[in-house]
Amino acid sequence: MSKIKIALVQMHVEKDKYKNLETANTFIKKVAQEGCDLAILPEMFTTPYKTDNFPIYAEFEGEDSFISISNMAKENSIYLVGGSIPEKDEKNLVYNTSYVFDRNGNNIGKHRKVHLFDIDVEGGQSFKESDTLTPGNNITVFDTEFGKIGLCICFDFRFPELARLMVQKGAKTIIVPAAFNMTTGPAHWDLMFRSRAIDNQVYAIGCAPSRDINGPYVSYGNSIVTTPWGDILYKMDEKEGYKILELDLEYVDKIRKELPLISARRLDLYELKEK
Numbered sequence: 087m088s089k090i091k092i093a094l095v096q097m098h099v100e101k102d103k104y105k106n107l108e109t110a111n112t113f114i115k116k117v118a119q120e121g122c123d124l125a126i127l128p129e130m131f132t133t134p135y136k137t138d139n140f141p142i143y144a145e146f147e148g149e150d151s152f153i154s155i156s157n158m159a160k161e162n163s164i165y166l167v168g169g170s171i172p173e174k175d176e177k178n179l180v181y182n183t184s185y186v187f188d189r190n191g192n193n194i195g196k197h198r199k200v201h202l203f204d205i206d207v208e209g210g211q212s213f214k215e216s217d218t219l220t221p222g223n224n225i226t227v228f229d230t231e232f233g234k235i236g237l238c239i240c241f242d243f244r245f246p247e248l249a250r251l252m253v254q255k256g257a258k259t260i261i262v263p264a265a266f267n268m269t270t271g272p273a274h275w276d277l278m279f280r281s282r283a284i285d286n287q288v289y290a291i292g293c294a295p296s297r298d299i300n301g302p303y304v305s306y307g308n309s310i311v312t313t314p315w316g317d318i319l320y321k322m323d324e325k326e327g328y329k330i331l332e333l334d335l336e337y338v339d340k341i342r343k344e345l346p347l348i349s350a351r352r353l354d355l356y357e358l359k360e361k
């Protein structure tokens with residue numbers, strides 16, 4: 087299967103977790119009816135993006151949000167990258183976790199954000215995920231009938247090594263539930279997606295919450311798809327909405343053949359390894 091219809095769901099996130107799950111459900115039904123194969127929700131779509139909220143909204147794997155995302159996939163017979171949600175473990179450590187479900191609602195992927203978003207930009211955005219979150223330790227690639235897809239969360243995508251390791255594991259597409267802000271978004275969002283796409287000759291897909299200027303963290307929005315050639319195939323604005331796009335995965339092979347980068351690496355001189 088070389089063509090995949092993906093949907094970006096740039097939803098509004100509010101305080102009520104169950105209202106957020108309902109909003110996601112409404113969008114997922116709609117994009118499935120319009121023929122989408124795989125839908126993507128934003129980073130931390132069950133809670134306003136605020137460190138204090140994460141432990142309060144956190145759930146064990148298999149609890150309400152997990153079940154609800156799995157049901158959305160199953161009832162609509164689509165692959166679903168469930169943005170991310172705060173997940174807690176038996177030691178009460180909290181992670182920023184993305185779950186992926188197949189068309190039968192089976193959990194086929196899980197990524198815990200590996201690089202925590204700790205920044206302090208003078209005159210701009212400050213944030214410290216490590217106040218309440220613990221980083222994950224895995225590089226994540228999941229399998230579909232459309233081939234292998236890499237998955238990471240927002241700040242993770244700033245680290246070129248991680249994207250390259252996903253590609254070394256076979257990814258031709260990389261999906262990134264994300265939430266840039268009004269300091270880093272205008273400066274780096276497009277550039278980061280285009281850079282990772284060119285470096286790795288992949289489709290790079292970012293899905294963000296819509297912008298809420300009254301929220302504790304103002305999301306940049308602008309959910310995006312960049313091509314293996316580095317073009318922006320599509321970019322949303324800041325408002326709530328969705329977009330379905332067809333991606334041709336043979337285009338990845340074409341670009342990799344015409345402009346060989348992955349195959350032309352000097353592995354006798356340097357090497358990147360997963361530990």
Ligand SMILES: NC(=O)CC(=O)C(=O)O
Pocket residue numbers: 203239240241242244264265266267270271
């Ligand atoms: N929210 C993030 O993890 C990252 C982000 O906003 C940025 O890198 O900028």
